[in-house]
Amino acid sequence: MEALTSTTAATYVRGLPFAHTFFTDPSQLSATAITEGNINLIFRVGDGSKSVLVKQALPYSWRYPEFKLPVERADLEYEMLQIEARHCPGQTLRVYFYDQPNHIQVVEDLNQHLVMRAGMIRRIKYPLVARHIGTFMARTLFYTSDLFLPSAEKKAMQPRFMNPVMRKLQEDLVFTQPYLPHANNRWTKVNDGWVQAIYADDALRAEMFTLKERYMTHAQALIHNDLHSGSIMLNEHETKVIDPEFAFFGPIGHDIGSYLANLVLNYAAQEGHAPTNAERADYRSWIVASMRETWMTFEAEFLRCWECDCLHDEWPSPMFRQRHLRQFLQDAAGFGAAEIYRRAIGLAHVVDIDSIADDMTRAQAERIACDVAYRWLMRRSSFTTIDDVLSQVIIN
Ligand code: SR1
C-alpha cells in the first residue's frame, strides 16, 4: 500500500467496517497529519465528534527516510501492545483495528492527553506519572522475565521478538556513533572542543561498549526499548505508553534508564525554557522528586509481583533479590547515560534541547545533560540507592 495522505487516510477509515460502528457519520470523516514521531505516518481521523489515530508503518523512517525499516515492526508492536495490556491495562493504548496486510493500526485518539515531552517543556507537573510509569515498567518487565515465565515459555517467545533491524538501529544510534566521529552526529557548534574530548576518551568508550554488549546479549525481559517522554501521552489523571515497535528481550535497566534519562534531558533543557531562576529550580525539584518516586514505585511493585505471583519461585533468596534490584539500578544509570549522550550529541535529538533558540544556552544544556551522563556512566557501580543516582543530577 502507498503512503497515506490526509485525503487517503480519511478514505481508508471510511472503508473499514469498524468505521460504521464507531462513527455516527463516516461520510463526514476528515484527517490531519501528526508529525511528532520519527518512525511512522500518523493521522488523526474524525467526524467532528469522535476521532481515531491511524498509524502506518512504511518501509523506512518517515523523518529519516535514509533508514530502511521492516514494515513487520507493526506486527510486533501490535503483539507487544496486547502483552502490555494483559499486565498493565491502565497504561496501554487501545487498538481498535489492525490491518495486518497493510501494517496499519487504528488506535484510540488520546486527544485529552499531551505528549509528556511537550508538557515538560511547559513545566507541567504530572502528579501520577511516576506511579503509573513505575508500575508499568515493573509489571511489563517482571511478567516477561525468567523470574515469572516458565523457562520454556520465555525461550519460545524470544524468536518472535528478535526484531533485528530495529535493534541494530539502536545499537548504532545509541551505543556506537555518538562516541566516535560519525557523519550522523550533531551538536551545538560552540561545543566542538568538548565533543572532540568525548571522542578522545577511550575509558568512556570502553564503559559504553560494556553496556552495548549487555544491551545486545542480556535477554532479561521483553523491554519496550524506546521508553522516553515522547513515547508517553498523559494528563493529570491518565498515562499511556505508546510505540513499542522496538520491543525485544533485553536488559530490564534499559527501559528504566531511558525513561529517567529523558527527565534529565528536560532538567538540563530548563536552562533555556524557565523564565526565572525560581521557576527553573522549582520544576527541577519536581523532576528529581518524580524520578525518585518512579524508581521507588518500580522497586516496590516489582518485589510485590515477585512475592505474590510466583507460584513456584525458583529464585528463593532474599540476598539475590536485593542484588538483582541493585543491578537494575546500576544498569539504569548506564543505559540512561547512553540515552542522554545520543539525544544530545548523536543523530536523533530531543525537542526539549533543540528548541532552545540561543546557541550558548543550548550548548550549556547539552553540557549539563552530558555531565550527568558521564557521572552515571563512570560511577554507576558504586550506586546502591536511587539517591546515589539522583545526587549526580542535581546542580545548584
Ligand atoms: C532513525 S529513528 C531515530 C530514533 O527515533 C526513535 O524514537 C528511536 O529512538 C530511534 O533511535
Ligand code: MG
Ligand atoms: Mg517512537
